[in-house]
Amino acid sequence: MPISSASLEAAQILDRLERLARREEHANRLNPAQWEALRYLARANRFSRTPAALAEYLAATRGTISRTLASLEAKGLVARDASARDGRSIDLALTAEGQSAVRSDPLLVLAADIEAATRGNQAALVECLRQMLRNAIARNAGRAFGACSGCRHFRPQRRPGARAPHHCALLDQPLSEADSHAICVEMEARADRGGAAAEAR
Ligand code: SF4
Numbered sequence: 622m623p624i625s626s627a628s629l630e631a632a633q634i635l636d637r638l639e640r641l642a643r644r645e646e647h648a649n650r651l652n653p654a655q656w657e658a659l660r661y662l663a664r665a666n667r668f669s670r671t672p673a674a675l676a677e678y679l680a681a682t683r684g685t686i687s688r689t690l691a692s693l694e695a696k697g698l699v700a701r702d703a704s705a706r707d708g709r710s711i712d713l714a715l716t717a718e719g720q721s722a723v724r725s726d727p728l729l730v731l732a733a734d735i736e737a738a739t740r741g742n743q744a745a746l747v748e749c750l751r752q753m754l755r756n757a758i759a760r761n762a763g764r765a766f767g768a769c770s771g772c773r774h775f776r777p778q779r780r781p782g783a784r785a786p787h788h789c790a791l792l793d794q795p796l797s798e799a800d801s802h803a804i805c806v807e808m809e810a811r812a813d814r815g816g817a818a819a820e821a822r
Pocket of ligand 1: 666668767768772773774775776788789790791792805806807808809
């Protein structure tokens with residue numbers, strides 16, 4: 622496919638924005654890899670807060686993730702525990718200090734610039750970026766990491782009186798409303814959503 626000068630300029634702008642955002646992250650006490658891990662743990666559901674899922678989401682090696690998590694634990698931002706579902710795996714969680722750090726994420730500066738530049742009309746930009754993300758995931762054979770609403774295993778409003786409003790048929794686990802909006806390593810897009818990467822976030 623021929624590439625127009627406008628598309629090339631857009632790619633160059635994204636590249637420069639990304640570099641400037643990384644610079645703002647370095648101005649804080651955390652490096653970019655540590656910020657990425659904190660953001661993931663703030664967005665992932667309880668089945669996905671593991672070192673392996675984090676490595677998959679960031680397309681990083683287990684060794685890199687292990688070092689990043691060790692630094693975050695040493696700073697008191699992340700805690701780990703043996704998994705209640707599988708004793709061989711580890712569950713990760715943000716500590717109260719980690720949650721506080723996410724609330725002052727330097728990425729909010731970029732979000733504010735988007736808010737101002739789009740004047741409240743972000744939908745077209747978000748859809749365009751999502752499409753680009755889907756393409757990149759497909760090229761790299763990565764996992765989509767979408768949320769429950771687009772997943773073929775999601776059973777919404779399962780039955781009146783159940784202890785949670787929703788259910789995951791794959792993991793046979795109850796899902797709260799908040800769970801259903803979090804990103805998930807196991808998400809598989811429904812057929813009507815058009816493929817594995819369709820719900821990528
Ligand atoms: S319904 Fe799908 S996205 Fe939701 S928890 Fe289950 S596997 Fe994950």
